[in-house]
Amino acid sequence: MLLDRERRLLTAYVDGELSSRQRRYVVRLLHRSAEARQLLQQLKADARALRQLPRPSLPIDFTEPVLRTIAERNLSAGQCRIVKAASVTVWIGPLVSWAAAAAVLLALGVASYFYFAASLEQPAQTEIAQQQSGPPPLTPQSQELGPPIIKEDETQTASRERPAPKNDPSAPAEPPKVVQHRRNQPKSSPAEKPSPPKEETVLAERSEMFSLERVPDLLPVVVKVSDLVHPPSRKKLIDELRKDDAFHLELPCLNGSKAFDRVQNAARTLHIGLLIDKQAQERIKLRWRANYGLYIENITPEELTQFVQQIGMEDRKSAAGKKNAETQIDYLVLTRLTAGQRKELATLLGMDPPTASKTTEPLGADPHHPLSDTTARQVGRALAGQGGALRPESGKPEGQPPQPIALVLTYNPIRPSPGSEEIKQFLEGRRPIRTGALRVLLVLRSS
């Protein structure tokens, strides 16, 4: 089997771009390796075939149309400096998009600034007023106001019915204490001395206005694979994986094919089935520095963590036995599956996996099977387990959870052929997603 470095030397040999030292190495290689001789012969034949492609005859004389266009468009020599003609065309589109995106972000930023500036102005003043006034004295007026805590719906009603202080032209001139007090004292006269604001009132209203929502955390989590032997690192990864149900895992490696050996060994140890697409098989066989994508379903966070840990162990095991051998995989980069990645996955598989898996839920219909099958299965279930999970047959141990199966595909730049046999087989054999199980796209990316 030829090393990747040797293949590189052979292709450069065809180009005649080797140093004398490299050429001597290739000559020795050709002397001892029949595979190298065969590959070189084929590469040379390919280059020859390209050279021998017939030259197309010139269909027209470009002189006249070019000069005519110059005259028609009134172009002058050197009127615009286009050294990279294509790159101008290529970058115009993205530039427009970036400019539009920047404009939207700027508008959002400015709008947010004004919104928060206006909203925060009042509570800040209230706090100052509270500090200045100290503990609120218990006045007859405040007693009339009833309990200090205002119910949420009252606050909402109040804020809906009254114009916001920002819109009231007199509001900024008034002390904050008065503003706060007036909210709960609709019929008080301006001459009356206002009672100090109720802190609870402010808080109730503030929490209503600024109820923050947690947005999905899209920042990648980077984990050193070798650290996964330690329980705290494992727990950290498991916790991350529990935050969603679909993830994108990147395993940067030196050579995707070599790294795949480690993945294969780890999968064998953990009884994870691998269904390898034909194109991927060829690349693995040729030991190419290729990229691979593994799509795995029905794997729990714990199982996935164990899988990655095992990959790391296999990697170290392989490196330990060889002289000057390096580990293939150092880090794992974890991100939640974004909409774009879902789309990419759908392109790879020829269908949207999350959508497809939902169709196999008990209440849904699986388009891959006739309805009669579904009905028969439901009846069978009802008879065996009263509509719940199937009971094991008598005398047999309880069934194991479904074994995760990973579909191995070529990844960028070569994409698998849509609808390949392996993809079909994988899609046909899919099962409903277990509760808490994940969908994962694990990418082995050659450096």
Added chain:
Amino acid sequence: MSADDQRLIAECLQGNTAAFGVLVRRYQERLYHSVYRLVENAEDAQDVVQEAFLNAYQSLDGFKGDSQFFTWLYRIAVNTAISFKRKHRTLARMETQNNGEYIREPLDSSAASRPEYALEQAEQQTRVRQALARLSPEHRAVLVLKDIEGQKYETMAEILQVPIGTIRSRLHRARLELRELLEKSEQEK
């Protein structure tokens, strides 16, 4: 750069459009040949070549004479072709598969002495063209520049405006990918 090219460029910059006509006539055939291999379609190749000449004309003052005029012109044409292929990739694939344009080209006359040999040659050429057409524009460009145009790594790097290491790496991948595609097509034969 040849003195004649330099003189013609200077005349163009002084407003003599006819001088550019001489440059077009001088380089159009070589340019068309390479562009045709990049876009694999006669009509598209015509459009790209014409566009490249117009772009070159408008940016003539940007040409400093550090390289050959053809290299500079070629850079504009190759970039235009790559950009064109990126935009029309899907369409081009369909055309490649659907019409028999490849077969229409005349065969090499030297191979015409033996009918079955000519047929084999035509089939081989079709396979090579189809395989070439399936490569990415970047990979196709390096193969065309190296094998069809016979350019050196340095010139290719200058034309494509990437480091020599990138050229080496792209060529390596392009050759292996082409080999794989040809093997596949031979198996399907």
